[in-house]
Amino acid sequence: MPPQQTQGPPSTAEGPKLLEERSIGGIFVHFVAIPTGAVGAGLVYLVSTNEFTKRNARNALDWHLTVLGLTVVTFGSLFAYAELTGQGATDIAVLPSPLTTVASVLIPVLLSVWMLVWFWTFIVGFIAMGKATFGTAWRYPLTPALVDRFAPHVSLPGGWPLLIVVYTVLAPLIIGTVFFGPRDGAMFFASGFALIGLIMVLTPFAGVAMYLHGERTRPADAAWHPSVVVYIGAPIVVAVTGYVLSATFTDSINPAGDAVYVLLAAFWVSSLVYVVRWLTTSRS
Template sequence: MPRQNSQPTPADEAATTGPQLLESRSVAGILVHFIAIPTGVVGAGLVYLLARNEFTKRNARNALDWHLTVLGLTVVSFGLLVSYTEGTGQGVADIAAFSPPVSTGIGLLVPLLLAGWGGALVLTVGLGLIAMGKATFGSAWRYPFSPSLVERYGGFVAVDNTWPLSIGAYVVSLPVVFSAVFLGSDEAAVFVVSTAGLLVVLAVLTPLTIAGMYLHGDRDRPQNAAWQPPVVAYIGVPGVVGLLGYAGSRAFTDSLYPFGDGLYVFLTALWVSAIVYLARWWTTATE
């Protein structure tokens, strides 16, 4: 009689692991690497916070570790560049505060950091695509040169119960930024600061506010909670108002940038929605 082989064949293993692989993967876990290439920490961080699937969370954590590393390099590089410019009398203050040896040392270090920063941007694209390819085949690939920041320090930044603070940051920041943008002087420094503030509102605080309303008001809210907010309305109404603002600007004004007008209307409507959300949450929580 022919000897029976009890060991599984490669075909059997492929047939077994194939369906399991499809079940373990998620579209978000694959695409998070591509999403994070242009959006950086914000995109990877939001996917990480919103993820429930373990595969998605692992991939988002790996992407977030890399982009936090790049963000740190960016802050150090440009922070040192600004310090060098100001300290050598080439900036706004026009006062040379650094001694010649310090100026020379920083002057040699800044180009190296900027070169490293430029290389990190190039690597971000390449490594992101590699990680996306690895995730397609079911692997949560760690980016090289990036420490495990989220795993090591994530426990110290618990956001589950602090989403109202994130929403409140948007409520406080938007009037300040709008005042600087629309009422500020034409000086170069004011323009740079107001533009940077507007970018922070658009790229960071607005996504965090929307995510905060969803997580705090819907996904993580107990079913027996005293207040069950209509999160779709809190998030959706500002979007509709923004579209109406865009349409109205195109139809009834000679604005050169109707999209920008609609965006400002959306941000304002979201600001009102955030105030109402916080007020309802606060009054209900204290009842």
């Protein structure tokens, strides 16, 4: 009888190699981007240094930018249709009847496509997450390469501090409009959307801009070496303290909401100090 060949244990060389090629950020960016959209994917793309994470964040960002564009077109068309047919704030119908008929068909189609795409976002997000688990940076289907095409051409005059300056200017204007602006009409709704944008978009990106400038793009021989952890962490500590005080010593029905306003105020002060320090040291 021919001698039996014994097989040794399966090689585990592929396992460690796979672990070296993938990253936790590259896997979970797809999951994070499902509820946060282009904002979450964009933040991960900006702060990531791992190539695998960056490629996955780029793929997620391409998809969610496409979805964002579809969202703007869909609800922009819906808003324009309502205003031009006298169903909005103006109560003035100026859209000709033939165009009204076409729009009344097109708007439901756009809304249906938008809902289908958002449902599909969950599916492709989890598919991409599964692919990343096994070391593949999977491109979402039917997605244009927006990041690779336009990112090299995007630049901020003055670098990341410009975004922090924009934040220090816009934040008090938005908060002031929310508290002291009109309580009805289009301006009221605009201020509400602006507040959401301040909380969900501008504040996170200002924090990332602070981190990128303080830790990466600032020249090594710069006269000022900011402690980014303090500038970003201190407002968070203040917000947590505000939440505890509001929940413990006041009759507020929404301590979390109070903490958000405290966070915005504290981060605005932190950003203002950062900008002043940057301006004074860069000119010295």
